[in-house]
Amino acid sequence: MTMRKGTQIILEAIKAQGIKQVFGYPGGCVIPLFDEFLNYPEVQMVRVRHEQAAAHAADGYARASGKCSVVIVTSGPGATNTITGIATAAMDSIPMVILTGQVRTPIIGTDAFQETNVIGVTRPVTKHNYLVKSVHELPEILTEAFFIATTGRPGPVVVDIPVDVQTHMSEVEFPKGVEIPGYELPQPIEVERIEAAWEMIEASCRPVIYAGGGLNLCLGSEALVRFAETTGIPITTTLLGQGAIPRGHKLALGMLGMHGEYVANYAMTRADLVIVLGARFDDRVTGKVETFLAQAKIIHVDIDPSVINKIKDVDLGMVGDLKDALAQWTAKAKALDTKAWLSELAEVEAKHPLPNYDGLDTADGKLRPEFVIRQFSEITQGEALVVSDVGQHQMFIAQHFAFKHPRTHLTSGGLGTMGFSLPAAIGAAFSKPQWPVISFSGDGGFQMNIQELATVKAYNLPILIVIFNNANLGMVKQWQDLFWQSRYAGTIFEESPDFLKIAEGYGLPGVRIGKKEEVAPAIKKALEVKGPLVLEFMLESDTCVYPMIPAGKEFKDLIEGAAT
């Protein structure tokens, strides 16, 4: 039996997870914990410039690597600043453990300086949370926290640790195993269900796989592609499912939903069987629920029983591991006769490609974002970690960047958090140092965590920081154009800062690109640079993302946008 300090127990727990970096910001109630990092050089404390960024950075680290990540912040405002980051991770099922400092145990509940009821405010946005009342509980709680965050449907777990608990001593060891009586992990899927599903698949004429973020979370991409290739079933993915099948694959239909591809949404209306894998019928995917998949039988596989029949009643629901289901099906599978179906889809795709305006000059002579994104896609050949923010550029990236590998499009899908990209790219750069990391933001979102340029500089991270500057909030403006008579309430930035001067102020080089012919050379040069670089693209201010199925509408209401 050895006596250990609370902070030592915490560092040992982090080390045991194989975590090399944690993301944090100091404060009064975590001074002991920050101090302990000086004794553990094998775990790096990445100090960011805002607690929200610490949460997004940890999120990016987890999305890129698939490993659990750790955030450490102080009590009160430190903890509340992480809420947006925690909610972002919760919506997209990202494994994260957030350690928040808390005021001393004897003064909890007295409105002490920098005290917040962290358990209360984080409860709705976490998978679970804990207040540690004694140092002797720490080994068990930390073990449970990491276990809960990473198993089943992953998610963020908050552990609130009073500052006196951090300095108290305990002999209690880490438990050998984890026993949480109320926490059920899914059992292997029953053979009968697998067989029933396979019979439905075999009997179908126009099957489609609708694959979601679950496939990226469970690293099920290979199993997915093998099953699809064996059977000849085409695949459409959600925003978070991108990369589960390489974009150029003959069975890949692209993204579905509000800004999905015409052919993907067409396939959903024509399908007689849809196999939903690790997706949750988000409203941006379904549009009008009553007509979505009205013609199709539905098989739904998910690790979370509560998403089955949540939005839409399905014909066959299965709770369990996607890879397990796919492997069992593949073992039975044979090639289905989908030739006619695939050629129907190919024809539709050829008739209804994504709008392409490359041949046209823009009204103000500025760049089109899709063009810039396709240049990035072609030059990198999809061999990059792309981190996007939220809005038009996010959708343009989803449409026009040819993602080749799983977990290479890191984006806030469910919560739609502006300001996500730059800090998430920081986390991604730490977890995948061998990959080029490209952070895309609009000029709106970029200014929501602009202070993280300092973190990029401090750690000299080789991130390409791309700003799409159109001097407005494009996606909201698009809705105003389409549904609010172009009344631009709050969406135009009459004054914008000089982003390159800001970059310079933070000690980072920057390039401004305004002409088509400058784009490719600038990207090529940027990719050769070892170190951070800011690239500002001056974009046309009047773009709209098409195709678009307006919110709550259906495929027949799809606005295609003019193709050239």
Add this chain to the structure above:
Amino acid sequence: MKSKIEGRHVIALEVEDKPGVLTRISALFSRRGFNVESLTVGHTHQPGVSRFTIVVVGAEAELEQVRKQTQKLINVLKTFHVLDQEEASDLELTQGGAKNVQHAVMRELALVKVHYDKESARQINHIVERFSARMLHWSGEDLVLEFSGTEAKVDAVFEELKQVTVLESVRTGKVAMSIETK
């Protein structure tokens, strides 16, 4: 297809007896806009395990969703959607639901403090006899009575009590226990 029509439902939960578990559960019900009609909680024969009985009004499809989300809470051990035998409908659940819907017997307890005097004596004695009430306390003026039974019975008690002066009353809300049905 599960019913979208609003109705009364009873959910029983077995939970770990840990701080905050009540808040976690009630937050899920309130997020979906369910109005909790009654909620009882108490220990069971198993150490560290408490049992909730929650009566809510809402659509069955939504309630099944809340039940599943409740089951996901780390401190929740078991959830049951229970049906009064007479309320039992042809409930059909597509996925893993059937085993969670159970028939049950339900009871409720009420304490009532009434003003007892010469004028009201006959009426109160009648109520006590008719509903097999227990007399718990007598102050010389006020009488505390205990009633228990089905919700319908307790409703009838309160109907009768309108004829006398009730000073205070409290109902526990339903508690439920599942039963085997043939």
